[in-house]
Amino acid sequence: MKIAVVGTGYVGLVTGTCLAETGNEVTCVDINEEKVKMMQQGQLPIYEPGLDLLFHRNIKQSRLTFTTNLAEAIGDAKIIFLALPTPPGGDGAADLSYVLGAARDIGKIITEYKVIVTKSTVPVGTADKVTAALKEHTTQEFAVVSNPEFLREGVAVEDFMKPDRVVVGTTDERARKLMGELYGPYVRQGNPVVFMDERSSELTKYAANSFLATKISFMNEIANMCELVGADVDMVRRGIGADERIGRRFLFAGIGYGGSCFPKDVQALAKSAEENKYDFKILNSVMEVNELQKTVLVEKIKAYYGGDLKGKHFAMWGLAFKPETDDIREAPALYIIDDLVEAGATITAYDPEGMPNVKKLVGDKIGYSENRYDALKDADALLIVTEWSVFRTPDFDFVKEKLKAPVIFDGRNLYDLDRMQECGFYYNSIGRKTIG
Incomplete structure (x- = not known):
């Protein structure tokens, strides 16, 4: 089946790549020329475990292509996915301008029946708004379908290829048949494709x-x-x-x-x-x-040092909001950094994937280390902020040697309390007794 995916952010790129993996011909379209050129050259703009293998394989076999030309992308496509940002506006409501703008542009182009699928996370009633936006510019038949994604960053490829369920919101029988055909290869083990009306799907x-x-x-x-x-x-x-x-x-x-x-x-x-x-x-x-909760670790640190953090230097392990991603959006680390720096402390951080994005956002507000142990140099304490696997079994004797004092504040409860006591650490975690 020929598919178009409008938007190559996290959801769009994973969706397009995984749809190509089961034999569909997928064209991903984006207005960012530099990003499209990068992907055409085989470079992934995001970090997601397992995505690179599928990405390169499907590009090589010409099932996955990229363009900035919307008309080119949707021309022969039976199904058009809208995987566009829906950021919160000033009042907290989802901003639908990207989704509705794309719908209007599609309405100016289509010349035959198409299924337009909202893959973006959108509020109840969006399918009606997308339908109205399309009808402003076309009299062609079409169906608007709600198909929310349930991808977990870090395991998104597995989630897409082997979903525990697929939710499809449509009252159009032709669209229902096409969506059932599209997702058939992903639910062969018996997990359901749950069909419902559009509004129920959006709320789900x-x-x-x-x-x-x-x-x-x-x-x-x-x-x-x-x-x-x-x-x-x-x-x-x-x-x-x-x-x-x-x-x-x-x-x-x-x-x-x-x-x-x-x-x-x-x-x-x-x-x-x-x-x-x-x-x-x-x-x-x-x-x-x-x-x-994002700054509960800061309160623990302030209490330990009597409220005075001026001149204190901390090592921070973890910046991304969760392991196996470089995503730092709304990451607790950012709030902790702001509070500690405002209190007069300095920080050297290490994260396996998140540092480039944090550097773009906060620059030299903090220092960065190329490995976990170098971040510990001259630090008064170690802060655990993201539960990357590489942080789970460090050489605790070496950690003590590198730190100015054997002090750990653990925001992810990575370490065993008895082990911390045996190693001679002051160890303060979340919801457990403090050691030392």
Whole structure:
């Protein structure tokens, strides 16, 4: 099947590449000429494990191409995916200008029936708005379909190739048949393609991300309670995670959620509720908890040093909002950096993938190290901010040797408490007793 993908951000590029992997002919279109040229030359603009292999293979076999020409991309395509940014506006609502602008442009071009799919995360009612935008410029038949993505950064390729479910929102029978045919190869093991109406599909995406964000914030509240009453959040997590009604995932306490999805999606759903005169109390609390949790590590650091951080130097392991990505959008590390620098401290950071993006954003506000151990030089303490695997089993004797003092503040609970005590560290983590 011939497919067009409008937008080559994270979602668009993963979608286009994975669709090409099952034999479709995919053309990805973007207005950024430099980026398109880069991809035409076989260079990936994002870091995502496993994507490079599929990307290069499908370019080589001419199933994946890139262009800046919209008409060229959608000319023979049966299905057109809109994978465009929907950033939060000043009021928190999703900005649909990119999506609706693309719809109007497509309406000026199409000369036969097309299925236009909103892959972007969009609020309820967007399919109606896209339909209206298309009808401003065409009398051709078309269908607008909602097909939200559920890709986790770091495992997005696996999520797309072997989804636990595919959600398709359409009331058009021709579109339903085409979408079923398109996704058939990805659900051969029996996982469902769930068909529903467009509005239910749009809300499903927001509901899923908001529920997961709620689990995270709930566990962070439990962690804070654990510290007050002398309980261990890891024990609590294991105890409730064994209940199949609750499940084990998204129960790890830490320093808040970040990234491109959870923050804006929770905010957008709360705003959509407000526009419909509904006070979504849980989501407002989730956002409040998350904002406070992002800097809970800073409060621990200030308490340890008596509130005075002037002249203190910290090593920071981790910048990306989660491991296996270079995405720093809404990363807790950025909030921690701001607060520590404002308090008079200095920082040297190391992250396997996130440093180039942080350098673009904060420049020389902090220092950067080419490896994890060099970041420790002359540091008063080590801060664990992202749970990369490379940070899980360091040489603790060498860490002690490099640090000015054996002090670790761990925002991701990577290390065993008994081990930290044996190694002689002061060790302060989230929702567990402090060692030392």
